[in-house]
Amino acid sequence: METQNKLAEAKIPQELLQFSCLPDEIIIEILLRLPVKSILKFRCVSKSWLSLISTPYFINTQIKFCVKKSKNVNLRLVIVASVAGLMGKMCSVYSLDCENSSVNVDKIDYPLKPPFGSAKFLGSCNGLICLTPMSFKLMIWNPVTGKHKEFEDSFVQCAVNCYIRYGFGYDYVNDDYKVVKIFSFPRNEGRYENKVKVYSLKYDSWKMGEAFDSGYVNAQSGMCLNGYLHWEVSHCRDSGDGDGGGGSSEIMTLDLSTETYGIMALPNCGNGNTSWSLSVLNGCLVACCNYHSVRTDMWVMKEYGVESSWTKLVSNITAPSGRLGYVSPLSVSENGGEVLVRLGTNISLYNARNASHESLDIHSLGYCLQVQAITYIESLASPNVGDT
Numbered sequence: 001m002e003t004q005n006k007l008a009e010a011k012i013p014q015e016l017l018q019f020s021c022l023p024d025e026i027i028i029e030i031l032l033r034l035p036v037k038s039i040l041k042f043r044c045v046s047k048s049w050l051s052l053i054s055t056p057y058f059i060n061t062q063i064k065f066c067v068k069k070s071k072n073v074n075l076r077l078v079i080v081a082s083v084a085g086l087m088g089k090m091c092s093v094y095s096l097d098c099e100n101s102s103v104n105v106d107k108i109d110y111p112l113k114p115p116f117g118s119a120k121f122l123g124s125c126n127g128l129i130c131l132t133p134m135s136f137k138l139m140i141w142n143p144v145t146g147k148h149k150e151f152e153d154s155f156v157q158c159a160v161n162c163y164i165r166y167g168f169g170y171d172y173v174n175d176d177y178k179v180v181k182i183f184s185f186p187r188n189e190g191r192y193e194n195k196v197k198v199y200s201l202k203y204d205s206w207k208m209g210e211a212f213d214s215g216y217v218n219a220q221s222g223m224c225l226n227g228y229l230h231w232e233v234s235h236c237r238d239s240g241d242g243d244g245g246g247g248s249s250e251i252m253t254l255d256l257s258t259e260t261y262g263i264m265a266l267p268n269c270g271n272g273n274t275s276w277s278l279s280v281l282n283g284c285l286v287a288c289c290n291y292h293s294v295r296t297d298m299w300v301m302k303e304y305g306v307e308s309s310w311t312k313l314v315s316n317i318t319a320p321s322g323r324l325g326y327v328s329p330l331s332v333s334e335n336g337g338e339v340l341v342r343l344g345t346n347i348s349l350y351n352a353r354n355a356s357h358e359s360l361d362i363h364s365l366g367y368c369l370q371v372q373a374i375t376y377i378e379s380l381a382s383p384n385v386g387d388t
Contacts, residue, residue, distance in 0.1 A: 028058070032065045036144045036378040059380045063126050066377045067283075077330055077340075078108070078129060078143050079347065079373045095143065111141060111148045121372050122179070123168025125224045127379030130168035130179055138179060140168075140201065140383035143376060149383035154197045154206040156183050163192075167222030167229035173257035177201040177383075180209070180229060180254060184217055190235060192216060198259065202385055209259055214252060222254065223278045225285055226304055229254040232266070232276045232287075249276050251287075267299040267310040280375070281332055286313070288329055294318070296327045298339070317350055319343055320357045330373050342373055 031039065031052075039062070043050045052058055078095055093110040111133070122130040122138070133139045133150070141148040167180040179199040184192045194217070196209035215235035222229035234249045251264040266276055269289045279286045285301040287310070296317040303309040317327050317339060330347075331340040339350045341357075348357040 028061070031058075032062055036062075036380060039380065040145065053380075059382070063379045063381050066379045067126060069377075076378060077373050077375050079371065093143075108143055109146060111139070111146070119372075120220075121374040122166040122221050123224055123229075124374045124376045125169045125177065127377045127381045128168075128177065128383055129374060129376055130166075138199075140177065140179075142379070142381055142383060144378045145380065145382070147382050147384060149201075151199070151204065154181055154199065156195050156197065161186050163217070165217050165220060165222070165231065167224065167231070167254065169222075169224030169229050169256050170227065171256040172227045175202070178256050180222065180256075182217060184214075187213075190215060201383065204385070210261070212261055217252065218249075218275070219278060223280050223285070224256075225280045225283075227256050228262075229256065230264070230278055230285065232278050234275075251278065264305070265307045267312070269297065277328060279329060281329070286329070286332075288327075290327070296329070298329055298332070314339055314352050316355070317341065317352070318355055320346075320348070320359075331375065342371060347371065347373065 031042075034042075039053055043053050076095055078093065093108055095106050095108045119139075120132045122132065124130070127142055127144065129141050129143060131139055131141065132153070136153050137150055138153050139148055139150045163184040163186075165182040165184065167182075168177070169180075170177050178201070181197045181199075183195040183197075185195070187193055192214055193211070194214060195211050197206050198209045199206050215233045217231050217233050219231045222231045224230075231252045232249055233252045249266055251266060253262040253264055254260070255262070266287055267289065273292060275290045277288045277290065279288070281300070285304060287299045287301070289297045289299065291297075297312060298314040298317060299310050300313045301307075301309055302311055313332065314329075317329070319327055320343070327350075328342040329339050330342055332338070337352050339352060341348055341350050346359060348359045350357055
């Protein structure tokens with residue numbers, strides 16, 4: 001009965017919902033389980049199909065369905081490889097799908113055509129990716145539908161030694177996507193004064209957020225989960241070069257609805273010179289503890305917000321022989337046996353059972369300067385307010 005009421009409120013055409021003897025709920029459930037690209041093609045079937053797929057109710061339901069589904073299956077990844085060639089520094093954009101121990105790589109369309117400079121990922125949420133496609137511009141992009149929105153970046157009156165951090169996520173309370181930009185100014189004894197600006201997609205505008213003091217915010221971009229952004233923060237840091245090490249670390253959170261800050265503890269990995277990186281995999285917060293660029297342990301918070309639920313998922317992820325640097329996990333199988341990792345400009349599938357790496361041939365032309373990767377779900381989410 002509740003579902004029927006929602007369908008009525010959404011004004012979904014009855015001629016579509018009654019074309020079959022199947023209950024209305026089953027018809028909607030079938031459509032929700034189709035790939036997004038198939039759903040987009042079905043808009044051409046009839047005006048009724050177009051009307052259904054374009055309703056805010058269907059789009060929001062499809063997003064919720066995909067978010068829930070992503071907790072049980074591997075996500076897709078979008079990869080940007082910056083390559084030096086005859087036309088200067090350019091990017092190639094790929095979509096990568098890991099399923100049943102196989103990896104499929106496809107080159108995908110990008111809103112900006114080459115030649116263009118290297119884009120930087122700032123965050124991913126509900127199938128939308130926030131990135132910097134060029135200087136002084138930001139972009140929110142759905143890599144499945146191809147829809148995108150560009151808008152001006154924001155600034156504050158900056159002195160020297162100002163570090164910039166970003167975050168992108170969804171405010172469930174106010175039904176709004178937000179971009180957070182943190183300007184960190186070093187003070188005394190490893191402390192930083194942080195000024196904050198927040199962009200609202202709904203209102204297409206920036207505003208000043210609540211300022212705060214903290215240790216050094218290591219992560220370039222905050223991880224979004226459950227309506228919160230998460231950054232790893234270190235204290236008693238000797239320098240601000242982003243290499244980690246020294247002092248203690250914790251997770252700083254930002255509630256996107258109230259725009260208030262909080263603190264969460266990282267797993268207890270004992271004493272020693274370590275650094276941390278955060279990610280979100282299978283609907284859970286993941287923390288990776290890096291030991292002197294030698295190995296990485298992967299921890300998962302099984303119950304969000306419960307610090308005692310931190311559980312080690314994979315131990316001793318090592319780099320291939322002769323390679324140095326921190327391993328950045330991108331995706332992990334349900335049992336933790338296989339981990340897709342990034343190491344420098346290389347993407348490989350790490351087998352935890354025998355500590356072996358299978359390198360993926362993604363970017364084969366030119367000399368690759370940089371590789372970035374970010375997870376996303378396939379959804380109908382639009383970066384344009386009111387776009388259906």
